[in-house]
Amino acid sequence: MRDSFRQRRERMIQLKTRREGKETDIPRKHIAKAVFGKCPDCGAMVPKTELARTLYVCPKCGYHHPVGAYLRLSMLLDSKSFRELDEKLTAPNALKFPGYDEKLQAARKATGLTEGVVTARGKIDGRMAVFAVLDSRFFMGSMGVALGEKVTRAVEYADRAGLPLIIFSASGGARMQEGILSLMQMAKTSAALERFGAHGGLYISVLTHPTTGGVTASFASLGDVTLAEPGALIGFAGPRVIEQTIGQKLPEGFQRSEYLEEHGFVDQIVPRSQMKETLSLLLRLHEKRGEDHG
Amino acid sequence: MAEITAAERVALARHAGRPGTADYISALFTDFFECKGDRQCREDPAILGGVALYKGHPVTVIGHRKGKSLQENMACNFGMPGPEGYRKAQRLMRQAQKFRRPVITFVDTPGAYPGLEAEARGQGEAIASTLSLMSALDVPVITVVTGEGGSGGALALAVANRVLMLENAVYSVLSPEGFASILWKDSSRAGEAAEIMKLTARDLVALGAADEVIPEPQGGAHENPQAVFVAVDRALSYALDRVVREGDFAQRRYEKFRGMGTPRSRKEGL
Numbered sequence: 001m002r003d004s005f006r007q008r009r010e011r012m013i014q015l016k017t018r019r020e021g022k023e024t025d026i027p028r029k030h031i032a033k034a035v036f037g038k039c040p041d042c043g044a045m046v047p048k049t050e051l052a053r054t055l056y057v058c059p060k061c062g063y064h065h066p067v068g069a070y071l072r073l074s075m076l077l078d079s080k081s082f083r084e085l086d087e088k089l090t091a092p093n094a095l096k097f098p099g100y101d102e103k104l105q106a107a108r109k110a111t112g113l114t115e116g117v118v119t120a121r122g123k124i125d126g127r128m129a130v131f132a133v134l135d136s137r138f139f140m141g142s143m144g145v146a147l148g149e150k151v152t153r154a155v156e157y158a159d160r161a162g163l164p165l166i167i168f169s170a171s172g173g174a175r176m177q178e179g180i181l182s183l184m185q186m187a188k189t190s191a192a193l194e195r196f197g198a199h200g201g202l203y204i205s206v207l208t209h210p211t212t213g214g215v216t217a218s219f220a221s222l223g224d225v226t227l228a229e230p231g232a233l234i235g236f237a238g239p240r241v242i243e244q245t246i247g248q249k250l251p252e253g254f255q256r257s258e259y260l261e262e263h264g265f266v267d268q269i270v271p272r273s274q275m276k277e278t279l280s281l282l283l284r285l286h287e288k289r290g291e292d293h294g
Numbered sequence: 295m296a297e298i299t300a301a302e303r304v305a306l307a308r309h310a311g312r313p314g315t316a317d318y319i320s321a322l323f324t325d326f327f328e329c330k331g332d333r334q335c336r337e338d339p340a341i342l343g344g345v346a347l348y349k350g351h352p353v354t355v356i357g358h359r360k361g362k363s364l365q366e367n368m369a370c371n372f373g374m375p376g377p378e379g380y381r382k383a384q385r386l387m388r389q390a391q392k393f394r395r396p397v398i399t400f401v402d403t404p405g406a407y408p409g410l411e412a413e414a415r416g417q418g419e420a421i422a423s424t425l426s427l428m429s430a431l432d433v434p435v436i437t438v439v440t441g442e443g444g445s446g447g448a449l450a451l452a453v454a455n456r457v458l459m460l461e462n463a464v465y466s467v468l469s470p471e472g473f474a475s476i477l478w479k480d481s482s483r484a485g486e487a488a489e490i491m492k493l494t495a496r497d498l499v500a501l502g503a504a505d506e507v508i509p510e511p512q513g514g515a516h517e518n519p520q521a522v523f524v525a526v527d528r529a530l531s532y533a534l535d536r537v538v539r540e541g542d543f544a545q546r547r548y549e550k551f552r553g554m555g556t557p558r559s560r561k562e563g564l
């Protein structure tokens with residue numbers, strides 16, 4: 001009994017929100033972590049300085065390298081407009097899953113992230129929005145309690161503040177180590193978005209490589225507007241599972257952004273170089289009249 | 295009597311003789327009228343749904359259907375719905391809302407079907423939009439997990455005010471086989487996986503993901519279906535009464551799922 005009280009108190013402390021007070025630039029130490037060499041698609045060796053200039057898109061073949069959450073935000077936000085939300089939010093190892101705590105520690109050390117999503121408030125061309133950006137370097141961007149909670153809080157923040165919401169998805173699906181509670185985050189995030197939508201909130205979902213499983217089957221698929229980066233793998237079931245199930249090879253381009261667009265699940269495919277201006281346009285088109293977003 | 299292991303419960307949950315949605319509908323409801331089709335392109339028999347009377351009152355019933363014979367199994371795709379099945383479920387849920395009748399769902403699926411056409415028609419979107427629709431229904435929603443609760447394909451019919459689970463039913467983020475193959479690259483270690491996944495009815499109640507365990511006869515539900523129908527009927531009717539009495543269906547359901555995994559759900563569970 002005392003033990004369970006102690007555990008609950010620990011949970012409360014761990015989940016307690018800590019909101020940063022100031023709008024800043026994105027901390028450089030985070031951004032500097034994302035660096036690449038060889039293009040996995042065409043094999044081209046591109047100097048890192050050039051990749052930074054092309055927003056980490058291969059200049060030879062157009063391959064969009066997955067980018068970390070802070071790096072992504074740095075490509076989009078106006079300077080000095082970044083304010084991170086729930087930066088320290090983590091969840092306990094509720095299943096007492098063997099080895100999970102150690103793996104989390106290792107992932108935190110390797111990426112400088114506390115979880116697989118960064119949520120923030122920031123401006124694009126002077127227009128304020130709320131962002132949730134998944135980071136596939138952290139447990140493949142898989143959704144556990146903390147990721148689901150941070151996304152939900154971002155939705156609620158946008159709802160309260162009357163701001164548009166932009167989510168960049170990149171996820172392998174559910175966080176296995178959190179079992180059924182990770183599954184429940186699908187319902188939690190979808191329910192929050194349903195409410196946000198009913199209150200007139202604008203939600204732009206941007207699908208990036210890869211977006212699969214429980215994230216595809218929840219918040220990633222619920223945008224008022226859905227964008228995708230070129231060539232991203234997007235689906236519910238992974239290609240390997242499908243091949244095993246149906247016993248045949250999948251066609252070229254199956255579950256890629258272009259395939260989804262063709263099948264009616266994406267409004268537009270937007271190359272990274274045009275992402276900021278596209279989001280800016282969408283924010284402008286949905287601007288509430290008579291409201292000050294400055 | 296020795297405690298049944300999680301792996302044994304997985305086997306019981308999948309037992310071919312276990313009562314399924316169609317059995318519960320004929321045992322617990324009267325005047326069932328099946329509603330077929332998603333009104334877009336297809337009828338998906340992996341989800342069975344319609345309108346019926348429960349204790350004399352109209353309700354919408356929706357559940358996964360696995361089928362009894364091999365032929366039925368094939369026709370129902372072994373209870374693995376495609377997007378059309380979830381879109382049919384959405385259609386029935388909207389009607390339930392329109393006609394102000396409770397929704398009762400029975401969950402028993404290995405998961406949503408991982409197939410080529412299912413992907414082409416938006417399996418992910420179909421599940422996501424079912425979740426969001428169900429979360430906001432302003433009528434009572436009760437779910438009974440009767441067999442396998444496999445991943446998002448199960449959850450899509452389980453955003454309910456009360457989630458009841460049969461004693462030997464299981465409910466998990468993915469199958470123990472899938473879990474073992476991802477974790478250890480060895481699906482034959484599924485039994486081991488079942489033990490650490492916390493997927494039994496009691497585990498789920500402890501984690502706040504289900505509300506109540508419905509006891510089964512010794513040896514499992516297939517040993518005495520009549521006794522199971524009586525137990526499910528009792529639990530369902532009690533849960534429905536309680537939810538109706540509490541009112542504020544959408545708000546309470548929202549709060550329940552909003553708290554999943556966070557301190558709020560712990561408070562509710564106590």
Ligand SMILES: [Zn+2]
Pocket residue numbers: 039040041042043044058059060061062063
């Ligand atoms: Zn390249």
